Amino acid sequence: MKKMQADVAVVAAGLSGLAASIAAAEQGLSVIALEKSKVTGGAASMGVGPLAIGTKHQANVGYNLTPDDAFLKHMHWSHWMVDARLVYDYYRKSASTIEWLENMGVEFVYRNTTLYTPTRMRSYAEPERCCHAVRPADGGRVGPRVAARMIKSMTDYAEELGVEILLETPGRKLIKEDGRIVGVLGTCPDGEELEVRANAVIIATGGFGDNPEMIKEYTGLTWGENLFSFRIPGNVGDGMKMAWEVGAARSDIRMDLMYQIPDNMNHFNLEGAFRQPILWVNKLGERFMPEDCIANTCTTGNAINRQPGHTCFAIMDTATLNHYKRNGVDIFGIQGSDVFDHFDQEAEAAITTGYQYFIKADTIEELCEKTGIDLAGLEETLEIYNDDCDNGGFDSIFNKDRQFMRPVRKGPFYSLQSFPGAYGSFGGIKINYKTEAVDQDGYPIKGLYAVGTDACDIYGDTYPFILGGNTMAFCLNSGRMAAEYAAEYISTL
Template sequence: MKKIVCKRTAFVMAFLVSVVLIASCSQGREAGEAASLGNPNITADVVVVGAGGAGLTAAIQASQLGLDVILLEKNSYPGGTTIMTEGMFAVGSHYQKEAGVDIDQVDLLRRVQEYNHWLSNSIILQKFFKASAGTIDWLEDLGVEFTEVSFMGDSVQTWHLFEGMGEGYINSMHKAALAAGVNLMLETPGKELVMEDGRVKGLIAENKDGENISIEAPVVILATGGYSDNPEMMEEHVGVTPENSIQIGMPGRTGDGIKMGLSAGADTFYLGTAVFYGGNLKGIPYGNHLYTASAFQPTMVWVNQDGKRFADESIAGLNFSFSGNAIKNQRRVFSILNKASLDYFVEEGCILGTGGYTLTGTRLTELYDQIDEQLAKGNEGIQIADTLDELSSRIDVDAETLKATMAAYNTYCEKGADEGFGKKAEYLQGMTSGPWYSFELAVGYFTTVGGLKVNEHAQVLTEEDTAIPGLYATGTDAGGLYGDSYDVVICAGSCQGWAVNSGRFAAQDAVKYLGK
């Protein structure tokens, strides 16, 4: 089975606003508006805040277990950033068994924890792994279809790809939620927890007309998707700003759930962890020919604001999480290539592809047209010069340092051994003459993954590690699965898999908590 590099599906956003998903949402919107306008004070067993991958799962599971469920969503459609995913993690599934894939869960746990330096919660990981295969079966019973179990880069074969990708998955889950009797209220964000004697009593929401809705419920499940769209929180906790980063994902992830949890006395777990990827030239779409050439090829040379190399550049296409970390730690980053390198990509093909956008070996025939288009728009992230002295002046990098960096790199290429950072010899291609091209890269990120501290039941915990009665956090509102980096090279699809499984954990525990 072939290995697949992650193929982030930005085209889903265009699809979303035009066809199947928005059309299918109309039924939920009408029901939600009727509930919010006609019943300003509502009661339920459970309120789920956020109708993405985690929230839809929690709501369906809770309804299946006999609970009266209200599912709130601030956008006019369900799905969250799950719409942009391709698949999810599971271990021990029937797909893996049928493919002859035998993964030792204990060994996998150890590998993940060594990757995380034992910073993540092993008890959560154990439960997640053990439940994941059964969750695949549960999803199939709901109508979700999978195409295969595959890889992401060099990961273990755990990535269960959705039929129709993210929007196909959300379509099935949306229909399943309505069929299960979930009261889906769109354009109705959760605003404030209502607590009484330290226990959840309900929640205040707001309809699209700005009117408050009081919902009385003893259980609230937070599933609002983290805080990727909140610049203040991103700067405070992650250390990035809109000026030095590029965010990919659906709108609305402004930390609502995390802030509600904190207001109730919750603790956090590695709140500043995010899923970074190896950089992007601002103003261009992820995965087009210009992106593929400027930010993804292992033969490029990365230099920072001082004109110095700082990493093995091939990690951009082999471990996007690590390459993102490396770029984030610099003040400025430039991808340096010469025209001969770019001509090779056009005439012979790219060395590493970007999955569903540009396959490995694709001739980047649109590259120069896309460069010209960006230059015509005034994109100062692209600079072209005949000499390194001229290029260094254009990007405000010390000329002597840049020339020394390139000279050393060319020496490594001649020797066939990168004595700086150990790049594989097959990726060492010397660049000795211009014209020179510089592409300034900002760090990219898909989502935050640090959040409220939870236990294996998705119960939100205080600093004393006691559960806040009736409060649960799921998906990227919950911390515990990761340390400081996303484990993309081991457990492909783990973020989406955690969203689904944690949603089930919360619903299953809520039934016990309510004694039903």
């Protein structure tokens, strides 16, 4: 067995693990980070950027939300079912974390644009402008994966500080002696057993988004059937199992639910084209929400999740498609505003490759046959909906804004089917405000800390788009907090 020693062992070098490793090294502690994958960064490499409250970027545009305001909004959103002290400390720390990252060379693009979107179509009626997008390396458009640049800067800086990042080296088991955690066992790339002795261990393994069995156990959803969530390879719940094994209590456990189409990254613009206030129906052919309220992908995910078969269909006819091609989108999401420029090309590719969730049909009968939507139900819906469109656009079912009442009348018709999706999982290891893992009675397990999504149960039942960028921000800030509290603990030994 290979034996190593450090002040702090960090299990994983994803976003929260890197934050913890860097912050611990900055405290003058020696750090070994065990990382299962060939690369650092985990899910964070796919994202846009973190939230922060009270940064200089916000002050520069006169945006003055305070951490106290954010705290209260967050607690009202989560109905105070979460750890108030942890949430409070996290928001208080968030602005300094942006500066901390900037000192490592990370650059941010801060935009104050939400107010230009009509109220009903915002992801939340009054969303705060707190997401700080990572500036793309090529100076191009902010979009998916720009945060990979932050991971590169963090990894380089961690190595500069002397953090020893062991790639392809999964952590397996915690070492507990005399009631304290004193290290972790892992496996080296060549299969040799590894023992890392450390005065504190910080767990940061990113939840269980890549583990269909745990997803089924904790949410009841079946991956690939009625859930199509992102799966970051290797995020299979290792950290939480290791912590539970040594007596850590379980926190609330959920998925970071939103909605998605299967294989969404390969049909990116197509997905954006159908995330518009067009006609949305469930399998019965019934509308289930006003379609101008779909911009909040998380609450819409909840609505889709409660439909028969956990699914829904967005439908438009050729006239509406042409309208969008001419005028552009109504709802501007992560896919951007030019999705209809790519529609024909992506639709063609979807049809050629037999992508079953995108349907083009000449008649409503054919559409229902191919999608499985109940024909009688859809015909009834269309009668009411088209009638409403003809009569001044008053939506007699949901009072959708009349400017979006466009009839579905003349083929070809187009439909895209969505399901609940998720960025990953939330929660698993119960922690206190110091990010210490706690036992069933709430007492800390000495020397054990948990951060990032492994420990993130601060949202209640739904991710708070009211304060976007929240998951990355919790990962970064909980990582920093764990390192600081671990340093304090180690100094008492």
